[in-house]
Amino acid sequence: MGDLITKYRTCPLCEATCGLEVSVEMSPSGPRVTRIRGDRDDVFSHGYICPKGSTLKQLHDDPDRLRRPLVKRNGEHVEVEWAEAWDEIAGRLTDIIDQYGRESIATYLGNPGAHNLAPMMYNRSLLQALGTKRRFSASTVDQMPKQVAAGYMFGTPVSVPVPDLDHTDYVFMLGANPYASNGSLCTAPDFPGRLEALRARGGRLVVVDPRRSRTVEAADEWVAIRPGTDAHLLMAIVNVLFADDLVAIDERLAPHLAGDHEIREASAAFTPERVSEVTGVSPSTIRRLAHELAEAPTAVVYGRIGTTTTEFGTTASWLVDVVNTLTGNLDRRGGAMFTAPVIGNPTTRGKAGSGSGFRIGRGGGRTVVSGHPEVMGEYPVAALAEEIEEAGDQRIRALVTVAGNPVLSTPHSDRLAGALASLDFMVSVDIYLNETTRHADVILPPPSQLQRDHYDVALYGFAIRNVANYSEAVLPLDGDQPDEWEILLKLALIAQGFGPDADVFAADDANIDGLVRHSVADPSSLIHGRDADEIRALLDAKGRRGPARLLDFMLQTGPYGAAFGTNANGASLDLLLANPHGVDYGALQPRLPDALRTRSGRIELAPDELLADVVRLEASIDELAARELVLVGRRHLRSNNSWMHNIEVLVKGKPRCTLHVHPDDAQRLGVRDGHPARVESRVGQLDAVVEITEDIRPGVVSLPHGWGHGVAGTRLRVAAERAGVNSNVLTDDQALDPLSGTSVLNGIPVTVVPI
Numbered sequence: 001m002g003d004l005i006t007k008y009r010t011c012p013l014c015e016a017t018c019g020l021e022v023s024v025e026m027s028p029s030g031p032r033v034t035r036i037r038g039d040r041d042d043v044f045s046h047g048y049i050c051p052k053g054s055t056l057k058q059l060h061d062d063p064d065r066l067r068r069p070l071v072k073r074n075g076e077h078v079e080v081e082w083a084e085a086w087d088e089i090a091g092r093l094t095d096i097i098d099q100y101g102r103e104s105i106a107t108y109l110g111n112p113g114a115h116n117l118a119p120m121m122y123n124r125s126l127l128q129a130l131g132t133k134r135r136f137s138a139s140t141v142d143q144m145p146k147q148v149a150a151g152y153m154f155g156t157p158v159s160v161p162v163p164d165l166d167h168t169d170y171v172f173m174l175g176a177n178p179y180a181s182n183g184s185l186c187t188a189p190d191f192p193g194r195l196e197a198l199r200a201r202g203g204r205l206v207v208v209d210p211r212r213s214r215t216v217e218a219a220d221e222w223v224a225i226r227p228g229t230d231a232h233l234l235m236a237i238v239n240v241l242f243a244d245d246l247v248a249i250d251e252r253l254a255p256h257l258a259g260d261h262e263i264r265e266a267s268a269a270f271t272p273e274r275v276s277e278v279t280g281v282s283p284s285t286i287r288r289l290a291h292e293l294a295e296a297p298t299a300v301v302y303g304r305i306g307t308t309t310t311e312f313g314t315t316a317s318w319l320v321d322v323v324n325t326l327t328g329n330l331d332r333r334g335g336a337m338f339t340a341p342v343i344g345n346p347t348t349r350g351k352a353g354s355g356s357g358f359r360i361g362r363g364g365g366r367t368v369v370s371g372h373p374e375v376m377g378e379y380p381v382a383a384l385a386e387e388i389e390e391a392g393d394q395r396i397r398a399l400v401t402v403a404g405n406p407v408l409s410t411p412h413s414d415r416l417a418g419a420l421a422s423l424d425f426m427v428s429v430d431i432y433l434n435e436t437t438r439h440a441d442v443i444l445p446p447p448s449q450l451q452r453d454h455y456d457v458a459l460y461g462f463a464i465r466n467v468a469n470y471s472e473a474v475l476p477l478d479g480d481q482p483d484e485w486e487i488l489l490k491l492a493l494i495a496q497g498f499g500p501d502a503d504v505f506a507a508d509d510a511n512i513d514g515l516v517r518h519s520v521a522d523p524s525s526l527i528h529g530r531d532a533d534e535i536r537a538l539l540d541a542k543g544r545r546g547p548a549r550l551l552d553f554m555l556q557t558g559p560y561g562a563a564f565g566t567n568a569n570g571a572s573l574d575l576l577l578a579n580p581h582g583v584d585y586g587a588l589q590p591r592l593p594d595a596l597r598t599r600s601g602r603i604e605l606a607p608d609e610l611l612a613d614v615v616r617l618e619a620s621i622d623e624l625a626a627r628e629l630v631l632v633g634r635r636h637l638r639s640n641n642s643w644m645h646n647i648e649v650l651v652k653g654k655p656r657c658t659l660h661v662h663p664d665d666a667q668r669l670g671v672r673d674g675h676p677a678r679v680e681s682r683v684g685q686l687d688a689v690v691e692i693t694e695d696i697r698p699g700v701v702s703l704p705h706g707w708g709h710g711v712a713g714t715r716l717r718v719a720a721e722r723a724g725v726n727s728n729v730l731t732d733d734q735a736l737d738p739l740s741g742t743s744v745l746n747g748i749p750v751t752v753v754p755i
Contacts, residue, residue, distance in 0.1 A: 175306020
């Protein structure tokens with residue numbers, strides 16, 4: 001036994017950003033993690049931890065986690081030295097670029113990158129170096145509609161209001177289950193505890209969901225809505241707010257608001273009676289909910305993935321904040337508020353109160369086959385397979401993936417798997433040989449989560465408090481293992497033609513130099529007018545490289561920044577290192593109109609693009625009401641998409657990948673509890689074990705997301721033993737929310753028959 005030391009870090013496994021206390025034994029054979037528990041002194045999470053956070057040790061020690069690069073030889077993946085992997089990429093990727101051009105390459109960025117410092121800092125360098133517009137990510141099977149709606153309303157896609165959970169009196173939650181997944185686009189450690197505190201102080205929690213989730217069980221009321229009709233319900237609430245003279249726009253915001261008349265007219269057709277059948281919610285309930293929202297001292301509407309992954313995901317996301325605005329709860333304590341992140345974002349930079357606004361289809365960018373427009377610099381991932389298979393001379397021939405498993409997480413999975421197998425070349429940055437990376441010619445494994453520095457660049461931008469916390473790596477790198485930022489930057493340099501021996505450190509120096517010179521020339525910067533060489537010298541004096549140096553620069557030039565000596569008590573990396581439990585910059589404060597970046601300088605309550613979709617929304621009522629059986633997803637506290645299923649402690653116990661069926665539907669369909677049934681959609685079919693439960697409304701069945709392991713060519717022993725079925729075999733690659741390109745993962749028409 002060696003000496004025990006304690007290290008602190010932020011959990012990187014979900015959006016909650018919980019603080020961890022990690023005990024490390026310093027033995028002659030090297031440091032070894034012995035225990036992980038919640039950090040009781042963390043300024044944000046106060047000791048809260050979920051079952052996933054304590055398994056970072058098991059994830060690090062997982063024998064299936066890749067430690068060396070893999071190269072496919074004669075159809076089999078074999079371990080190679082790093083130099084050989086880089087040579088393979090340099091030769092084959094360069095050949096494809098030379099022969100077919102850069103638009104023959106595509107990229108896919110996975111969800112874990114949003115929780116990871118290096119990808120958040122260096123993915124952009126990789127994308128720019130590859131020089132292709134054919135970019136795809138997990139965003140279009142997740143949160144993209146909310147960001148599009150926020151962009152149109154407030155000017156930027158990061159202008160997403162978050163619920164002020166700690167101060168509100170009433171939470172109206174749609175399509176979210178924070179008891180299983182914590183928050184999403186709402187960074188709030190111990191989200192369940194905050195909801196319980198709401199109820200303890202006399203507040204009210206109403207949950208709108210087709211399933212009686214764990215969050216529903218803790219709520220005051222369950223509204224068992226029909227899937228995919230959240231936008232209809234919200235528009236009916238808007239209708240009641242106007243019809244019953246309940247609109248109470250905040251006097252402070254009224255001069256900065258545009259579109260209230262237009263939204264009133266748009267809602268006129270959506271009476272509670274008109275939408276009752278399609279939503280499954282009675283007119284009296286809709287009216288009562290509208291009155292409760294309007295009459296509560298403070299209230300907030302919050303919607304997440306159950307609302308965004310539908311045919312009207314962007315429209316529903318828009319209407320969430322329309323209701324927040326009309327009830328006087330936008331940008332107000334206890335309502336929906338805007339974070340002021342410590343590293344800054346587009347709402348803290350530039351001219352306050354107005355900007356260039358938001359649009360899609362920039363530069364006329366569209367996919368080749370179906371003509372889907374660009375959204376936030378990428379295309380719908382549902383179009384990836386057809387762009388490989390059907391684009392003729394313009395087809396995608398090479399793919400680079402970073403921390404993603406689209407074969408399990410994106411639509412029409414069987415087709416995508418076949419498309420990936422047909423590529424000329426594929427490179428993956430990933431810790432596992434999984435259902436997607438088995439198609440890669442080269443796999444480059446980054447260090448484990450315990451071997452990386454950490455700061456939540458993206459997630460703190462949606463936090464319910466303004467906080468900052470930096471974690472140094474708990475464990476050292478293994479031998480010649482490059483850090484993750486070095487892997488991404490080396491890939492970028494190879495793509496630019498600099499070859500496998502390119503100097504990543506020189507490239508990183510050039511990168512930071514460009515940022516410094518841009519900042520000193522920016523009139524809105526804290527270091528405007530300073531000498532760039534002086535700033536560089538101050539940065540470099542710390543001896544930092546990579547993400548740590550970039551982060552220090554962002555902290556010092558952010559809204560709370562030290563500004564390299566100008567503000568002695570301001571934010572910097574040194575300050576965070578001196579405060580390993582984090583620094584709390586306080587509760588959210590009203591930020592409008594200064595945070596607006598719309599062209600008009602106003603809150604756009606009724607953007608033309610969203611008003612136009614109201615016609616489609618109304619036209620859908622009868623068709624949606626006629627659907628007999630639809631499929632929705634579900635999540636579990638011990639699961640995290642597809643990549644935590646190889647940890648024994650998280651998957652042991654009763655099988656969770658079952659088909660939930662209401663007793664009434666089970667009797668009608670002739671299916672039996674514990675027996676298999678066949679589920680079929682327009683694009684695929686699968687067989688799943690039935691679990692009959694009253695925790696789901698009639699007319700709806702449910703399968704969990706992220707399963708379907710055990711396919712040939714993967715190395716996930718534990719996951720293969722509990723393979724489950726891949727629900728995305730059933731999702732339709734042609735069913736998209738047209739405003740954001742996001743796939744419809746909830747409300748999929750299916751048939752179910754006994755086997």
